Structure formats: structure tokens, C-alpha cells
Amino acid sequence: MIPDVSERLKKIPPYLFASIDRLKREAIKAGKDIIDLGVGDPDTPTPQNVIDRLLQAAKNPAHHRYALDQGMPLLRIAISRWYEKRFGVVLDPDKEILPLIGSKEGIAHIPLAFINPNDEVLVPDPCYPPYKSGTILAEGKVRIMSLLESNAFLPDINEVKKQGLNRVKMMFLNYPNNPTGAVADKVFFEEVVEFAIKNNILVCHDAAYSEIAFDGYKPVSFLSIPNAKEIGVEFHSLSKTCNMSGWRIGWVCGNSKAILALGRVKSNIDSGIFQAIQEAGIEALNIPDGFLKNLNLMYQERRDVLVEGLKQIGWNVKKQKATFYVWIPVPPGYTSSEMSTTLLEKANIVVAPGTGFGPNGEGYIRIALTVDKNRIKEAVERIARIK
Numbered sequence: 583m584i585p586d587v588s589e590r591l592k593k594i595p596p597y598l599f600a601s602i603d604r605l606k607r608e609a610i611k612a613g614k615d616i617i618d619l620g621v622g623d624p625d626t627p628t629p630q631n632v633i634d635r636l637l638q639a640a641k642n643p644a645h646h647r648y649a650l651d652q653g654m655p656l657l658r659i660a661i662s663r664w665y666e667k668r669f670g671v672v673l674d675p676d677k678e679i680l681p682l683i684g685s686k687e688g689i690a691h692i693p694l695a696f697i698n699p700n701d702e703v704l705v706p707d708p709c710y711p712p713y714k715s716g717t718i719l720a721e722g723k724v725r726i727m728s729l730l731e732s733n734a735f736l737p738d739i740n741e742v743k744k745q746g747l748n749r750v751k752m753m754f755l756n757y758p759n760n761p762t763g764a765v766a767d768k769v770f771f772e773e774v775v776e777f778a779i780k781n782n783i784l785v786c787h788d789a790a791y792s793e794i795a796f797d798g799y800k801p802v803s804f805l806s807i808p809n810a811k812e813i814g815v816e817f818h819s820l821s822k823t824c825n826m827s828g829w830r831i832g833w834v835c836g837n838s839k840a841i842l843a844l845g846r847v848k849s850n851i852d853s854g855i856f857q858a859i860q861e862a863g864i865e866a867l868n869i870p871d872g873f874l875k876n877l878n879l880m881y882q883e884r885r886d887v888l889v890e891g892l893k894q895i896g897w898n899v900k901k902q903k904a905t906f907y908v909w910i911p912v913p914p915g916y917t918s919s920e921m922s923t924t925l926l927e928k929a930n931i932v933v934a935p936g937t938g939f940g941p942n943g944e945g946y947i948r949i950a951l952t953v954d955k956n957r958i959k960e961a962v963e964r965i966a967r968i969k
């Protein structure tokens with residue numbers, strides 16, 4: 583018999599989509615026409631020039647060997663150029679940028695670089711699950727910052743300040759936000775920078791959705807705030823920006839000591855990103871603006887079909903400015919989980935129950951705009967027919 587799993591692993595919160603996943607599999611097996619609005623994974627293909635670059639680069643035998651831990655210099659230079667053009671932030675490609683095997687990997691590993699047993703990490707709730715699980719795997723303690731609609735789904739920093747902060751080493755933030763679709767402005771980030779400098783807290787800002795935004799809105803970079811680099815890093819990903827979720831490529835940038843520390847952890851765990859994928863990443867960073875413009879117009883149109891359709895049948899839904907998620911208060915009389923089950927059983931629609939992202943997700947469901955607009959229209963019609 584093998585030993586019992588570690589205490590660390592036992593402490594990881596249960597996978598809350600498990601029951602929805604089971605119902606979904608059963609429904610598909612029974613031949614039902616399921617509309618899956620649960621998973622947030624881009625449904626349109628990676629641009630052809632990125633694929634072509636991979637095919638070319640894959641033929642180069644030099645790329646068949648181990649990659650450098652800190653990524654190819656040309657990729658880091660391409661990231662620094664993109665950053666300066668997009669955010670006006672200057673980064674040193676040698677010390678302030680570290681490519682990742684998808685940003686999730688870096689997010690989940692960074693607590694290993696800074697957290698001792700029982701150190702605390704400030705984590706928004708609801709949230710993308712790796713902030714919590716990465717903290718727990720490093721034997722840290724999760725300290726929740728509630729994201730409430732009454733505060734525009736931003737953590738209340740004044741509230742956080744009132745608590746003892748002696749053991750707090752890190753803070754995760756994520757704007758534009760998954761699952762709420764909320765955005766943060768410079769004033770909020772300035773408050774965070776001041777707070778973090780005063781309390782020696784490393785800020786880890788997840789900007790995976792920085793390029794998915796609508797109605798002319800442009801998300802800001804945390805690193806564009808004066809002094810942010812003193813206490814923070816920002817995670818980016820090509821998964822959503824360039825429809826590359828399966829490719830596994832992202833990066834972290836900002837504070838050089840944090841970059842060095844995460845690099846040390848990673849050099850003991852992985853051996854870098856396939857260099858042909860790094861070359862394709864360079865291509866993705868140089869993609870003409872028209873690609874993102876069209877991608878965002880597509881998500882925006884889907885958002886409008888969903889939100890306007892649901893409003894017509896009396897749901898209380900707002901249009902989000904960014905991300906491909908719509909965070910929807912469930913109609914009175916249902917919990918998140920009951921609503922999700924009802925949608926699946928009565929309309930063959932899969933959505934994510936808000937509680938899958940933490941206790942503050944109760945009362946909401948999350949719908950991902952990663953299916954064709956005609957299917958979204960059909961989903962609204964099915965919801966309208968539920969009795």
C-alpha cells in the first residue's frame with residue numbers, strides 16, 4: 583500500500599465543479615445537445631502566422647534540446663518591446679522578465695519562493711483557484727479579501743489594513759477579473775502600491791485578460807503605477823490574448839528579486855518552454871492590432887446577445903468592460919449550485935456556479951462567452967422557456 587497523500591494536498595479545497603462535470607458527462611452520454619458556457623477557453627483558432635512560425639521553428643534541431651531556464655533572449659526582448667508599446671512601461675529583458683509555461687504555472691509556484699509555513703497570503707474571493715492552491719501547497723495560509731458588488735468587486739484595502747499584517751508576505755490581485763469581469767483603475771492600484779510598500783508585501787498581479795476589453799476600454803498595467811516595481815510583479819499570458827491556451831506560454835515581469843527567486847524555484851522543477859513555441863510566442867507578440875480588434879468585437883457581440891437577451895427575460899445582468907465572462911446574480915429563490923443544476927437539467931446549458939471560485943461567489947453564476955453567438959442566442963431562448 584502506498585502512503586497517504588500529504589497534509590498539504592489534503593488541504594486543497596475540493597473541486598467544486600465536480601458535480602456539474604458529472605451531470606454534464608451524463609447528459610452528453612445521453613445524447614443531449616449541451617451548450618457549454620462553463621469553461622473559459624478561447625474557441626477560435628491561433629492565428630495562422632503563429633502556427634506557421636511553430637512549424638518552421640520545429641524543424642530546427644537546435645530547438646530540440648533543453649531550453650534555457652530564463653527563456654530565449656529574443657523572446658524576452660520581444661516581451662519588453664510589447665510592454666513598452668502597450669503600457670509605456672520599460673522592463674529590463676535580462677532581469678525583469680521571466681517566460682513561463684503558461685502563467686498558471688508561475689502563479690502556482692511563486693509562493694514556494696516566499697512563503698514559510700504559516701505565512702499568509704492575501705487572496706481575493708471569488709478568484710481563479712491557483713492563488714489559493716499555490717499558497718496551500720507552499721504551506722502558507724490563505725487570507726481572503728472579499729470582492730463584493732458593493733465595492734465594484736475590488737478588495738477594500740482599508741478593511742485589509744485593520745487586520746494584523748505581521749505574517750502577510752504576498753497578495754494576489756487579478757484585473758480585469760475572472761470570474762467577475764470587473765476592472766481596476768490607476769487610483770486603486772496606487773492605493774495597493776502604497777499599502778504594499780508600507781507593509782513589505784509582494785503584490786502578484788494577474789493580467790491574463792489585459793487585452794480582452796470592450797467599448798473602447800483599455801485595461802492598465804499594475805506596473806505602470808510609480809514605484810510598483812519595488813513591490814510587485816505582473817503575470818501575462820498568450821492564452822487569451824492570442825488564442826493559445828493549449829500552447830502553454832506566458833510570462834511574469836516586474837521586481838527583479840522576485841523574478842530571480844521564482845526562476846530559482848522553477849530551475850529545480852521544469853526545464854523551460856519548447857524553443858519552437860517561444861519563437862511562435864515572438865510572432866504572437868508582433869501580431870498586427872487588427873487581430874485583437876476583431877477578437878474583441880467578436881466577444882463584445884456575444885456579450886451583447888447574452889446580456890440583452892437575459893435582460894429581456896427579466897434577469898439582472900450588467901455588461902462587463904473586459905474579460906469574456908459575464909458574472910450574473912442568480913434569480914431569487916436559487917443558490918448558485920441550484921441554478922447551475924437547473925440550467926443543465928432543464929435547458930442543457932452548462933455554466934460555472936459562483937461558489938466554484940470561493941464562498942463569496944454564492945448568489946452568482948459565471949457564463950463564458952467562448953461559444954458562437956448563435957449558440958448564445960439559442961441558450962437565451964432555452965433559458966426563456968424554463969418553467
Ligand SMILES: *Cc1c(COP(=O)(O)O)cnc(C)c1O
Binds near residue numbers: 687788
Ligand atoms: C486563463 C487564466 C490565466 C491564464 O493561464 P495560462 O496558464 O497562461 O493559460 C491566468 N489567470 C487567470 C485569471 C485566467 O483566467
